[in-house]
C-alpha cells in the first residue's frame with residue numbers, strides 16, 4: 001500500500017512542484033497543499049509561483065487559469081473530467097450569439113468559465129472581488145455579467161446597477177433551499193447564517209454575511225458568534241474547524257437524502273490521482289498560444305484592479 005502523503009511530499013520536493021488547492025478539496029489534499037484558497041488567491045499564487053510544475057487540486061477552469069497566467073510552467077490537474085456546472089452553462093457559440101445582441105457593452109465574466117469565454121470578456125472577476133470590479137467602472141457603463149446569474153443579481157443589488165445577466169447557475173449552490181435554511185434558523189436562533197453569493201437570492205436575503213470562500217472563512221474566525229449555518233460546499237468546513245476548533249458549523253444540506261452540496265467535480269480529485277499526476281506529470285493542461293494571449297488580458301485586468309484596491 002503506497003503512503004500517498006509521504007510519496008507526494010517527496011516527489012514534490014524533487015521536482016520543485018507546487019500544489020495549489022481550493023477549499024472544496026477533500027481534507028487530506030488541503031492538508032498537504034502548499035496553498036489553499038479561493039479562486040482569487042489561487043490565481044495570484046499561480047501567476048507568481050517560481051515552481052517548475054503546478055499541480056492544481058481544483059477544477060478545470062482553475063487549472064486553465066493557472067496555465068494562462070503562467071504559460072511557461074507545466075500545469076497538471078489530477079482528473080481532467082473535474083469540470084464545473086457553471087462553466088458548462090456558458091458554451092462559446094451560445095455566448096458569441098448572446099454578445100452579438102448587445103453592442104457597446106463591457107463584458108465581465110466570473111472566473112468560473114472556460115478559456116474560450118475569457119477570450120470574449122473584457123474583465124474577469126471572482127466572488128472575492130466582483131463588487132469592487134463592477135464598482136471600478138463608470139456608473140453609466142453598460143455591462144454584461146456572465147455566467148452566474150445569482151452572483152450577477154447580487155452584484156446588481158449591491159451596486160444599484162442593471163447589468164444584463166447570462167442565465168447560468170452552479171448546480172451545487174443553486175440546489176440549496178430557502179425552506180431548509182429557515183428551518184435551521186428557527187432551530188438554531190443563536191447561529192449566524194453565512195452564504196456564498198452563488199446561492200439563490202432568496203437565501204442571500206436571509207444571510208448575516210455573504211462572501212467568497214476566503215471571506216466566509218475569515219468571518220467565522222473573527223466573528224464572536226459560536227455557531228454558524230454554512231450555505232456553500234462542504235469542503236470549506238475543514239478549514240473553518242481547523243481555524244476555530246471551539247466553534248460549531250452546521251452545513252445546509254441539499255435535502256435529507258443526498259449530499260448534493262458536495263461538488264462532484266471538486267471531489268473527483270483523490271490522493272491517488274494527485275500522486276499519479278505529480279509522478280507522471282499528466283494529465284497536462286495545454287492551450288493554443290493565441291488563446292493564452294487573449295484570455296490573459298481580462299484576467300490581468302482583474303489582478304491589476306484587485307492590487308490597486310488592496311484586495312490582494
Ligand code: 13P
Nearest residue numbers: 038039040126127212213
Ligand atoms: P471562491 O472560492 O472563489 O469563492 O469560489 C467558489 C467556487 O465556486 C469555486 O468553484
Ligand code: SF4
Nearest residue numbers: 084085086170172263
Ligand atoms: Fe463549479 Fe459549483 Fe463546483 Fe464551484 S461548486 S466548481 S461553481 S459546480
